Amino acid sequence: MSYRVLILEDNTLLLQTLEDFLLEHAFICTLVKSGKEALEACYQNSFDLYLVDVKVPDINGFEVLNALRHSGDRTPAIFITSLNDQESLTKGFLLGGDDYIKKPFDLQELLLRMKAILTRTKGFVDDWLIIDDEYKLNLARKRLFKGNVELDLNLKDFELLYLLVKERGHVITKEMIHNHLWNSCEEINEGSVRVYINNLKKIFGKETIVNIRSIGYRFEK
Structure with a gap:
């Protein structure tokens, strides 16, 4: 499965950067630029994680999370x-925030923080290998997906596909x-190898x- 993330951020460039980066890691992103938009999206949809900027139009990020928690x-x-003062940091946690990252930040650090929270709340985080715009491999569950649809693939097919994609x-030799x-x-x-190869050719x-x-x-895709 892919995790659904709401991103509340009024800086267009940062918002697009976050979306591009997280899409590479198979997150499904919903983007909003104001507190009002964030609340409407949260009341209409289910998400696995919120990324919340504080200084945004209409309703600030602290008030957004406070409303959601209530x-x-x-x-x-x-x-x-x-914001980098201790008072703001404390306020964020008291309102129900799970973590706090200060701008400017490293995208990989953000990803690690997100995975740590999802591991704690969801039990595990899926690890993905992106093949192209359509296909991706779920390494944790050894599954192939086309978009969000799981395709029928046996374990040997998967292991061979993983080797080819990686x-x-x-050239992957027969010995490998x-x-x-x-x-x-x-x-x-x-x-059996020829059968597995033919199974993969039917898909790709x-x-x-x-x-x-x-x-x-x-593998040349």
């Missing part, structure tokens, strides 16, 4: 703000495939997985 909404929230553009798909206690079945197209004669395969 309505019974316990969705975790991270304040993103230029090394895309490079054997070592990745079978442990030392299992019997290697060369015929014959031209995507190139057969390097007598050597192996190359």
Whole structure:
């Protein structure tokens, strides 16, 4: 599954930067620029996490989260703000904020904070490998998704696809495939590899997985 994030931020450039970055990590983002828009979005939709700027039009971020908490909404929230005084920091936590990151901030640090909160509240965070605009691999659950739709793929298919995507553009030898798909206690079945390759070609197209004669395969998507 992908996690749904509401981002309240009135700086257009930062808002777009956050969306682009989080989309790369398979988050589904809803963008709002005012406190009023944020409340309307939260009352109409369900989110897994809020990213809340404090200094925004109409209703500030502190008041937004306060209203949500009073309505019974316990969705975790991270304040993103230029405020750096102890009083503001304390106020944010007392209103029900789960974390607080000061501008300017590193995007990777923000991602780590988000994952830490989601791990605590959801039990685990899915780890994704993006293939292209349509397809992505959920590494935690070993699943292939087209958009938000899970595709039917057996475990060996998945493991082979993961190997091909991870090394895309490079030739994956038959020996590499054997070592990745079978442990030392299992019997290697060369015929099965051809079946797995054909299964993947049905999804991604014959031209995507190139057969390097007598050597192996190359993923070119």
